[in-house]
Amino acid sequence: MEYLIGIQGPDFVLVAADTVAASSIIQMKHDYDKMFKLSEKILLLCVGEAGDTVQFAEYIQKNVQLYKMRNGYELSPDAAANFTRKNLADYLRSRTPYHVNLLLAGYDDHDGPALYYMDYLSSLAKAPFAAHGYGAFLTLSILDRYYKPDESVEFILNLPAFNVRLIDKHGIKDLEKLPLATTSTS
């Protein structure tokens, strides 16, 4: 099952997504990137139904970039999140709803870091930490217990491999990929 996690720190947002693209029992790709760069300081993490994820995320991505071209400045993370949610809501009761679960992480130069949780029913919540997938059941309680808003957090996840990125005032940075710990022979 696909997994996303985001954690907001004092002046950054840390996000990670698993890198598996599976189709029933077959792992089609083990290095698939589920993050979409909406702008220099906004990332959209998207999981859900095959096809819907890429189509919806790319639609949002292109529209955010269009806003920048038309107006000369970028959408703020808050505005981008609300725009995304509105689109999800509009399509929800149409013939073609998008079955996607999202995390939107961004850094606003005025308001600082922000993390938004959205799901396929187009709910939107700004949260200090959030996760999607079965893994969320296990990690949310850890975060509830140990999260402190003013500390940078190091977290360890035991799934095959992850794409980890950090957003702060300098932009989006790729952190090292977390691989499965290799044991000797097996």
Place this chain on the structure above:
Amino acid sequence: MALASVLGRESAFFNNNKQSSLGVNLDLHVSEPQDFFVRNAASADVFSGPEEKIEFLHGTTTLAFKFQHGVIVAVDSRATAGSYIASQTVKKVIEINPYLLGTMAGGAADCSFWERLLARQCRIYELRNKERISVAAASKLLANMVYQYKGMGLSMGTMVCGWDKRGPGLYYVDSEGNRVCGDSFSVGSGSVYAYGVLDRGRREDLSVEEACELGRRAIYQATYRDAYSGGVVNLYHVKSDGWVCVSQDDVADLHRKYLDEPK
């Protein structure tokens, strides 16, 4: 769909008709359009909607993988209607243009129609932009076309293979909306068997001959285990200047050959 209504049968209930009529008379002229339809437990769940949904099944094995000298594409050639083998000589590789290939799994009509439409779009792109279309763009065109019909019963699992200015290109596109770029894929009911052999034997430094043999062997092993794959192994090699059809080997001949060989 249209054919069924013209022939006066109940439209869309292909499977039900098949199971009942297959025992006695084999209406080949009706079963022809439904070549690949074999019940596959894994994919049956996908179309568990209302009864009008046509159940398309993926009795086939196709594979493709990239290596240093291009892309190898290998497919079987069996078509089944239930437990009846309708044909052993089906062409499951669609030649989109001299440097792009598409493979066929799922509904035969869906694959060949949409890939033919893709060929048309690729040609229009070439005329408008005075350069060949990239594999990424061609696969994106196909994915976007079928995404419009998502949930309406299309069944297509195809690999778009070619060589463009970024080197060898391989994309998997299906009617669910998946589109992924990768180094190797296998599609169909026999794909699981082919993956095993393919993943084991694949190396970056394969020679052309070794790569062809790997593709051939992987399809053969899949036809050995999967009842719905068989016939002939069609092998293509996509090079920088286009694709070539490398070989066509009957699975029975390969069986005899591999039996004699030491492991």
